[in-house]
Amino acid sequence: MKTDIILAGVGGQGILSIAAAIGLAAVKTNLYIKQAEVHGMSQRGGDVQSNLRLSDKPISSDLIPHGKADLILSVEPMEGLRYLPYLNPKGWLVTNTTPFNNIPDYPEVDDIIKEIKKIKNHIALDADAIAKEAGSARASNIVMLGAASPFIEIEFSDLEEGIRQLFSTKGTDVVDVNLKALRAGREFSQKYMK
Amino acid sequence: MDKLLLLGDEAIAQGAIDAGLSGVYAYPGTPSTEIMEYVQASKQAAELNIRRKWSANEKTAMESAIGMSYAGKRAMVCFKHVGLNVAADPFLNTSITGVNGGLVLVVGDDPSMHSSQNEQDSRFYAKFAMIPVLEPSNQQEAYDMAYSAFALSERVNVPVMIRITTRLAHSRSGVTRKSVTTQNEIKLPENPRQYVLLPAIARVNYKKLLSTLPLMDSLAEESEFNVLTKGKSNRLGIIAAGIAYNYLMENIGADDQYHVLKLTHYPLPEKKVREMYEQCDEILVLEDGYPLIEEMLKGFLNTGKPVHGRLDGTLPRDGELNPAIVAKALGMEVEEGMVVPEVVKRRPPSLCVGCGHRDMYTDLNEAMKEYGTGRVFADIGCYTLGALPPFNAINSTVDMGASITMAIGAADAGLVPAVAVIGDSTFTHSGMTGLLDAVNLNAPITVIISDNSTTGMTGGQDSSALGRIVSICKGIGVDPDHIHVLTPLKKFHEENVAVMKKELAYQGVSVIIPQRECIQTFARRKRKEKKAAEKK
Numbered sequence: 001m002k003t004d005i006i007l008a009g010v011g012g013q014g015i016l017s018i019a020a021a022i023g024l025a026a027v028k029t030n031l032y033i034k035q036a037e038v039h040g041m042s043q044r045g046g047d048v049q050s051n052l053r054l055s056d057k058p059i060s061s062d063l064i065p066h067g068k069a070d071l072i073l074s075v076e077p078m079e080g081l082r083y084l085p086y087l088n089p090k091g092w093l094v095t096n097t098t099p100f101n102n103i104p105d106y107p108e109v110d111d112i113i114k115e116i117k118k119i120k121n122h123i124a125l126d127a128d129a130i131a132k133e134a135g136s137a138r139a140s141n142i143v144m145l146g147a148a149s150p151f152i153e154i155e156f157s158d159l160e161e162g163i164r165q166l167f168s169t170k171g172t173d174v175v176d177v178n179l180k181a182l183r184a185g186r187e188f189s190q191k192y193m194k
Numbered sequence: 195m196d197k198l199l200l201l202g203d204e205a206i207a208q209g210a211i212d213a214g215l216s217g218v219y220a221y222p223g224t225p226s227t228e229i230m231e232y233v234q235a236s237k238q239a240a241e242l243n244i245r246r247k248w249s250a251n252e253k254t255a256m257e258s259a260i261g262m263s264y265a266g267k268r269a270m271v272c273f274k275h276v277g278l279n280v281a282a283d284p285f286l287n288t289s290i291t292g293v294n295g296g297l298v299l300v301v302g303d304d305p306s307m308h309s310s311q312n313e314q315d316s317r318f319y320a321k322f323a324m325i326p327v328l329e330p331s332n333q334q335e336a337y338d339m340a341y342s343a344f345a346l347s348e349r350v351n352v353p354v355m356i357r358i359t360t361r362l363a364h365s366r367s368g369v370t371r372k373s374v375t376t377q378n379e380i381k382l383p384e385n386p387r388q389y390v391l392l393p394a395i396a397r398v399n400y401k402k403l404l405s406t407l408p409l410m411d412s413l414a415e416e417s418e419f420n421v422l423t424k425g426k427s428n429r430l431g432i433i434a435a436g437i438a439y440n441y442l443m444e445n446i447g448a449d450d451q452y453h454v455l456k457l458t459h460y461p462l463p464e465k466k467v468r469e470m471y472e473q474c475d476e477i478l479v480l481e482d483g484y485p486l487i488e489e490m491l492k493g494f495l496n497t498g499k500p501v502h503g504r505l506d507g508t509l510p511r512d513g514e515l516n517p518a519i520v521a522k523a524l525g526m527e528v529e530e531g532m533v534v535p536e537v538v539k540r541r542p543p544s545l546c547v548g549c550g551h552r553d554m555y556t557d558l559n560e561a562m563k564e565y566g567t568g569r570v571f572a573d574i575g576c577y578t579l580g581a582l583p584p585f586n587a588i589n590s591t592v593d594m595g596a597s598i599t600m601a602i603g604a605a606d607a608g609l610v611p612a613v614a615v616i617g618d619s620t621f622t623h624s625g626m627t628g629l630l631d632a633v634n635l636n637a638p639i640t641v642i643i644s645d646n647s648t649t650g651m652t653g654g655q656d657s658s659a660l661g662r663i664v665s666i667c668k669g670i671g672v673d674p675d676h677i678h679v680l681t682p683l684k685k686f687h688e689e690n691v692a693v694m695k696k697e698l699a700y701q702g703v704s705v706i707i708p709q710r711e712c713i714q715t716f717a718r719r720k721r722k723e724k725k726a727a728e729k730k
Contacts, residue, residue, distance in 0.1 A: 023199050035365060037366070040652070041543050041579075045544045046541055062362065065518055
């Protein structure tokens with residue numbers, strides 16, 4: 001078993017929290033994990049990614065080679081497309097549709113959606129809206145994790161446990177909102193795939 | 195013991211804590227920052243009373259670590275590659291003084307310049323200083339190497355460098371810990387003049403260093419971290435240093451046709467290298483950074499067997515390695531993957547919305563209009579992003595503190611007014627001495643200390659002179675009439691521009707301090723306060 005994941009977004013959007021939740025779940029289930037992330041200058045509103053590799057066998061490279069990712073999980077619609085060279089032809093692109101517009105030449109959202117739809121295996125959802133419904137707009141990253149969860153070979157209950165651990169210091173309200181967000185994201189994908 | 199999920203940086207920190215570390219000294223800099231941050235957040239480090247505060251710069255950090263080592267305790271010093279330039283003076287001299295307690299230097303190199311102004315390779319510094327280097331290939335090795343480096347330092351009587359690159363520093367994996375070593379007791383050097391580098395003593399110490407080199411060689415030769423694996427074919431022998439080993443294994447996996455030397459402990463283990471060289475028809479060197487091993491193998495005349503690497507174009511001459519680059523070097527097919535659609539635009543980093551530096555640049559650009567462009571010397575920090583649109587406000591970023599001193603030189607050449615833009619943390623790092631030069635010369639420069647009360651770019655570490663910038667400038671001798679504290683907010687734009695214009699026209703040293711807390715640390719502080727209030 002192996003799942004190679006590219007997490008994509010803009011600095012500050014919370015992809016490292018997604019990675020941390022998966023990481024906690026992976027360690028608990030004794031999977032091997034390597035997760036390379038971006039710190040420093042790019043975190044100031046630039047494009048950021050994290051390479052997250054899970055396997056039941058030891059993992060060599062911290063970086064995922066082109067064409068090998070099983071999943072691109074993007075919290076921003078344009079950013080997911082940036083890493084398409086990494087996607088395995090059978091892999092999934094799971095992306096938020098709410099744009100993060102901090103550049104002067106940000107493209108028309110419709111043009112981005114057109115490109116997303118060209119990918120055979122894709123799921124696109126308005127994670128920000130779903131997160132608000134779940135109780136906190138800030139949980140949209142966790143909605144995305146939920147939406148991508150069917151493609152990550154970790155038991156959903158272990159991911160839930162990862163969320164509990166990750167937010168445990170922030171109080172039960174925050175834990176509950178994020179669990180709700182996680183489940184809402186997963187439901188979206190499950191319905192979509194039926 | 196449970197596995198910990200740690201960044202390469204964090205694994206080094208945990209390894210050092212478990213190895214009986216007594217103090218860590220550092221100045222923040224990507225990709226090394228998380229080492230100190232981990233020790234600061236560690237309950238274990240707090241219980242062990244490990245010394246763990248930021249220093250004003252890398253030189254002061256290095257020197258303090260030397261002092262702790264002098265007193266017999268194990269000390270670690272951490273910074274990024276260009277930080278070693280700042281600390282080069284004490285660093286090179288510690289291989290002459292020798293150590294007492296184990297002294298470990300962790301340097302974060304940044305090939306591909308993810309967050310740096312060059313991609314210098316610290317292994318050259320270690321060779322220059324004649325000290326061993328450990329270059330971990332994964333997080334477990336980062337832990338194990340930090341754990342063993344202090345004893346190695348004590349054994350060979352020089353500091354040991356751990357060289358890590360950005361990719362490993364910022365990549366997480368599972369790490370298994372070893373048992374905790376107790377800290378050393380205070381113990382003075384046996385020779386009370388060991389650290390007195392008068393020429394007569396330094397000459398003796400230097401000979402002692404030279405006589406220790408064979409021991410360093412043999413320890414590298416026997417090191418568990420240098421592993422030679424024989425292949426079925428003698429066509430190609432591959433030397434893979436540090437993280438390059440992972441990219442190699444990603445490609446060759448269980449394929450055993452190559453001879454592979456995993457090289458993570460320097461000086462180069464000559465016997466192992468020679469054994470591979472003599473058996474194989476050709477050699478390929480995979481190393482992140484400069485072609486250090488490749489150059490040594492080739493020699494100046496390059497008369498031996500073919501040695502491939504960065505110098506002959508088998509690998510790119512610059513930038514970090516990755517699995518695809520290594521696959522190409524092995525002659526394997528590389529998947530290109532899908533194409534990035536044209537709709538995807540570049541998204542460079544930018545100053546945060548609400549950041550005080552933004553208002554400072556808006557004010558400065560307005561005030562500079564009458565003088566034209568090309569006169570603003572900036573420095574290293576978030577405000578370096580003022581080079582990009584929409585501000586296009588600065589003309590230089592060279593090294594920590596260079597803004598003030600470059601402005602002096604430009605003013606000397608007749609470029610008056612010349613302006614320096616520097617942050618509060620960079621000012622206390624290396625700007626204060628330059629300001630003293632300016633005062634002594636009465637240089638016609640305007641220094642803008644954009645004070646966000648933190649070290650922002652690296653994530654908001656404490657600034658050395660919080661709340662004391664004005665008194666430092668006065669103490670250095672700047673005329674108090676020409677020191678102004680401004681609030682960089684839109685509503686003060688007109689008056690801020692007026693102050694800047696007035697000081698730009700002044701034929702002496704002015705210091706303008708736009709002062710507003712970093713928007714990131716502000717938000718973090720507010721969240722903390724809110725949480726604390728909820729608890730009550």
